[in-house]
Amino acid sequence: MVQFVHPSIEDITLTGVLGALADPMRLRIVGNMIKKNDCMSCSEAAPCPNMAKSTLSHHFRILREAGIIRTGKVGVTNRNVLRYDDINKRFPGLLDEILKFAD
Amino acid sequence: MVQFVHPSIEDITLTGVLGALADPMRLRIVGNMIKKNDCMSCSEAAPCPNMAKSTLSHHFRILREAGIIRTGKVGVTNRNVLRYDDINKRFPGLLDEILKFAD
DNA sequence: TCAATAGTTCAATTATATTGAACTATTGAA
DNA sequence: TTCAATAGTTCAATATAATTGAACTATTGA
Numbered sequence: 001m002v003q004f005v006h007p008s009i010e011d012i013t014l015t016g017v018l019g020a021l022a023d024p025m026r027l028r029i030v031g032n033m034i035k036k037n038d039c040m041s042c043s044e045a046a047p048c049p050n051m052a053k054s055t056l057s058h059h060f061r062i063l064r065e066a067g068i069i070r071t072g073k074v075g076v077t078n079r080n081v082l083r084y085d086d087i088n089k090r091f092p093g094l095l096d097e098i099l100k101f102a103d
Numbered sequence: 104m105v106q107f108v109h110p111s112i113e114d115i116t117l118t119g120v121l122g123a124l125a126d127p128m129r130l131r132i133v134g135n136m137i138k139k140n141d142c143m144s145c146s147e148a149a150p151c152p153n154m155a156k157s158t159l160s161h162h163f164r165i166l167r168e169a170g171i172i173r174t175g176k177v178g179v180t181n182r183n184v185l186r187y188d189d190i191n192k193r194f195p196g197l198l199d200e201i202l203k204f205a206d
Numbered sequence: 207t208c209a210a211t212a213g214t215t216c217a218a219t220t221a222t223a224t225t226g227a228a229c230t231a232t233t234g235a236a
Numbered sequence: 237t238t239c240a241a242t243a244g245t246t247c248a249a250t251a252t253a254a255t256t257g258a259a260c261t262a263t264t265g266a
Contacts, residue, residue: 054257073262
């Protein structure tokens with residue numbers, strides 16, 4: 001059984017958040033998630049269809065370990081949710097300010 | 104003679120800026136520069152004294168190529184300036200929002 | 207029971223970061 | 237004018253991180 005690692009709010013770091021969002025693919029994943037305002041599977045949130053699923057899995061892990069998303073497994077699919085409130089508690093306004101400029 | 108590369112405002116990218124600031128050392132360099140509100144040499148802005156100068160030089164190049172600082176040479180020292188207005192023209196408010204959370 | 211689905215993990219390759227050593231350009235003093 | 241000191245850059249080597257195909261795991265539905 002896979003156990004997902006999620007940092008607590010106080011363990012979310014600024015450089016961790018910036019580093020996680022510094023990749024175009026991950027920025028698009030997060031952009032997709034905030035637009036949908038709902039949980040998404042990894043393949044739903046995938047930034048491009050031709051990406052290896054191991055790479056996609058890697059990107060979700062980076063986002064997860066930076067504290068940006070929370071992942072749970074329901075059946076065979078992952079349910080990924082943006083930790084919007086947690087990030088805003090830690091760094092108020094930061095996420096919106098960054099995503100404002102993400103195409 | 105060393106020629107420094109500086110992107111034009113429209114070539115500054117969001118992921119470039121985020122990636123440049125995603126490193127604790129570079130974040131401290133930029134934090135130091137905004138506090139001083141003046142140009143600084145590389146060693147003045149150095150985030151810690153025990154860092155190899157080749158590493159420091161590398162970090163300044165990342166910041167430069169991301170469009171965050173402008174470097175000129177005066178005599179034997181570099182004069183590094185934060186491209187505050189340029190970044191604000193490209194991504195209004197972003198830099199302040201990020202630096203607000205940098206210790 | 208068994209194939210399909212949605213991912214994870216592993217191993218290999220590739221790319222990026224870090225550092226010491228050698229190099230360059232400028233200054234200031236003898 | 238020479239020459240050592242200064243402030244970096246560049247290079248080469250190593251260490252760390254990203255990408256991907258292949259094999260694996262767990263769950264569902266026929």
